[in-house]
Amino acid sequence: MGSNAVEDLIEASSGVHYSGFHMEQPRTPEIEQPTTSIDDSFHKQPFIIGVAGGAASGKTTVCDLIMEQLRDQRVVLVNQDSFYHNLTLEELTKVHEYNFDHPDAFDTEQLLCVVEKLKHGQAVDIPKYDFKSYKNDVFPLRRVNPSDVIILEGILIFHDPRVRDLMNMKIFVDTDADVRLARRIRRDTAEKGRDIATVLDQYSKFVKPAFDDFILPTKKYADIIIPRGGDNHVAIDLIVQHLRTKLGQHDLCKIYPNLYVIQSTFQIRGMHTLIRDAQTTKHDFVFYADRLIRLVVEHGLGHLPFTEKQVITPTGSVYSGVDFCKRLCGVSVIRSGESMENALRACCKGIKIGKILIHREGDNGQQVSNLQGPPESLHLLRSPESLYWLLLSFIVIYKNNVISLIMMQLIYEKLPLDIAERHVLLLDPILGTGNSAVQAISLLLKKGVPESNILFLNLISAPQGVHVVCKRFPRIKIVTSEIEIGLNDDFRVIPGMGEFGDRYFGTDDD
Ligand SMILES: Nc1ncnc2c1ncn2[C@@H]1O[C@H](COP(=O)(O)OP(=O)(O)O)[C@@H](O)[C@H]1O
Ligand SMILES: Nc1ccn([C@@H]2O[C@H](COP(=O)(O)O)[C@@H](O)[C@H]2O)c(=O)n1
Numbered sequence: 008m009g010s011n012a013v014e015d016l017i018e019a020s021s022g023v024h025y026s027g028f029h030m031e032q033p034r035t036p037e038i039e040q041p042t043t044s045i046d047d048s049f050h051k052q053p054f055i056i057g058v059a060g061g062a063a064s065g066k067t068t069v070c071d072l073i074m075e076q077l078r079d080q081r082v083v084l085v086n087q088d089s090f091y092h093n094l095t096l097e098e099l100t101k102v103h104e105y106n107f108d109h110p111d112a113f114d115t116e117q118l119l120c121v122v123e124k125l126k127h128g129q130a131v132d133i134p135k136y137d138f139k140s141y142k143n144d145v146f147p148l149r150r151v152n153p154s155d156v157i158i159l160e161g162i163l164i165f166h167d168p169r170v171r172d173l174m175n176m177k178i179f180v181d182t183d184a185d186v187r188l189a190r191r192i193r194r195d196t197a198e199k200g201r202d203i204a205t206v207l208d209q210y211s212k213f214v215k216p217a218f219d220d221f222i223l224p225t226k227k228y229a230d231i232i233i234p235r236g237g238d239n240h241v242a243i244d245l246i247v248q249h250l251r252t253k254l255g256q257h258d259l260c261k262i263y264p265n266l267y268v269i270q271s272t273f274q275i276r277g278m279h280t281l282i283r284d285a286q287t288t289k290h291d292f293v294f295y296a297d298r299l300i301r302l303v304v305e306h307g308l309g310h311l312p313f314t315e316k317q318v319i320t321p322t323g324s325v326y327s328g329v330d331f332c333k334r335l336c337g338v339s340v341i342r343s344g345e346s347m348e349n350a351l352r353a354c355c356k357g358i359k360i361g362k363i364l365i366h367r368e369g370d371n372g373q374q375v376s377n378l379q380g381p382p383e384s385l386h387l388l389r390s391p392e393s394l395y396w397l398l399l400s401f402i403v404i405y406k407n408n409v410i411s412l413i414m415m416q417l418i419y420e421k422l423p424l425d426i427a428e429r430h431v432l433l434l435d436p437i438l439g440t441g442n443s444a445v446q447a448i449s450l451l452l453k454k455g456v457p458e459s460n461i462l463f464l465n466l467i468s469a470p471q472g473v474h475v476v477c478k479r480f481p482r483i484k485i486v487t488s489e490i491e492i493g494l495n496d497d498f499r500v501i502p503g504m505g506e507f508g509d510r511y512f513g514t515d516d517d
């Protein structure tokens with residue numbers, strides 16, 4: 008529908024009023040010049056989320072919930088309300104005839120300018136809008152700093168294609184019209200000091216027609232539609248989880264160039280969905296975990312050095328290829344790392360695989376059954392010379408104002424004698440706190456393995472573990488298939504997949 012047609016419709020429905028269409032005089036620039044000297048070409052692009060929906064549908068509530076859950080990211084909320092045009096004196100005298108729900112009520116050029124600056128790493132000052140005085144020149148202005156995530160929220164935030172095109176994710180909050188009206192009456196009487204008659208009059212004259220004509224038609228642009236707004240915790244959790252995955256991978260891989268997250272595909276997401284599902288049978292868990300492990304191992308092998316090699320093909324032609332790295336070995340962290348051995352053997356014929364057992368106590372972690380000696384499962388591997396208490400260390404973790412003492416003990420190792428001359432593929436499906444990995448890597452270094460010869464392969468990595476390992480051992484490579492949200496209060500990876508070893512080896516049955 009063209010603007011004129013809409014204007015006609017609004018005129019017809021509500022008698023004489025100011026529609027919000029107006030030729031605004033140029034405004035003095037209110038946006039500060041860049042406060043940083045960051046070179047644009049090096050600036051990380053923020054993730055821009057648009058949140059649209061009818062007035063009082065719960066947009067702000069949904070944004071607040073997303074921001075609350077994304078507290079470990081730098082997130083800013085930019086509200087379309089801040090870009091309401093200032094009213095002329097004439098408009099102010101007849102304010103009840105002004106259409107605040109029409110696209111032309113907003114200064115979209117200024118909104119675009121602000122978002123562009125934020126995208127390029129520049130801080131901006133945003134007007135504050137006062138719903139009581141109808142003014143957007145309330146001082147002080149709101150300083151907004153560049154952030155990892157920018158949320159653009161407003162009834163008509165999807166209306167202008169130029170604004171829409173800036174968004175990486177579009178969310179439409181879809182709340183029943185009666186609920187929106189009831190909330191609006193409550194909000195506008197309580198917070199804006201308006202009487203019910205005025206609220207109802209504005210609703211029938213402007214709010215409802217504009218919803219039908221301008222807001223509802225933008226629902227089709229949404230990637231995600233959230234019914235019931237802030238009450239829909241499942242939708243909000245899913246959005247936050249998706250954002251964390253995107254942001255986590257993006258950030259960590261930029262910080263640590265030796266972290267490799269294998270390219271996600273729907274097949275990989277499907278396998279992850281199955282192995283993370285608590286209802287998945289042991290048989291399926293093993294099947295899909297094996298598929299994923301194989302992918303991680305293949306990917307990891309791609310990071311090993313190679314030598315050029317030429318061969319003669321059956322047609323007598325020369326093929327210039329490469330020769331595999333010969334001096335390799337695997338080292339699995341007992342017990343869950345053992346689940347990765349078959350994939351490694353299938354890829355590297357005859358590869359030697361050593362083993363390490365680390366006991367962890369003090370963080371509510373699964374405990375090895377017998378602290379006085381090696382667990383029963385080690386009888387087959389045990390040899391008197393290789394079995395000893397090698398290391399005893401304490402790791403202090405400070406989280407949520409609580410200091411936890413985690414005791415890490417390396418209690419068993421059986422490694423190839425010439426391990427120092429080999430590239431080592433360290434196998435453990437889960438990188439959580441990073442403490443076990445630090446123990447295992449420290450042992451390998453102690454055995455003379457150069458740090459840059461260690462390739463740590465896992466299925467999932469918590470950001471905390473990545474930080475711990477990569478900071479301490481900047482030259483090792485980590486290959487993983489997904490970055491997790493983080494750790495819970497028990498230092499368990501979330502969303503995670505539970506006790507990997509128990510699920511894989513079937514020891515989690517009641
Ligand atoms: N799920 C909910 N249950 C009850 N009240 C709600 C709910 N979500 C929002 N509200 C209230 O409704 C009003 C409008 O919500 P808000 O999030 O500001 O909507 P919007 O930003 O879409 O206008 C506010 O007063 C808010 O406190
Ligand atoms: N001076 C104003 C400006 C705007 N409104 C109404 O606010 C609604 C948009 O804000 P939401 O938080 O609900 O998205 C919109 O329906 C305008 O009518 C107003 O009443 N007074």
Ligand SMILES: [Mg+2]
Nearest residue numbers: 063066067068
């Ligand atoms: Mg709002």
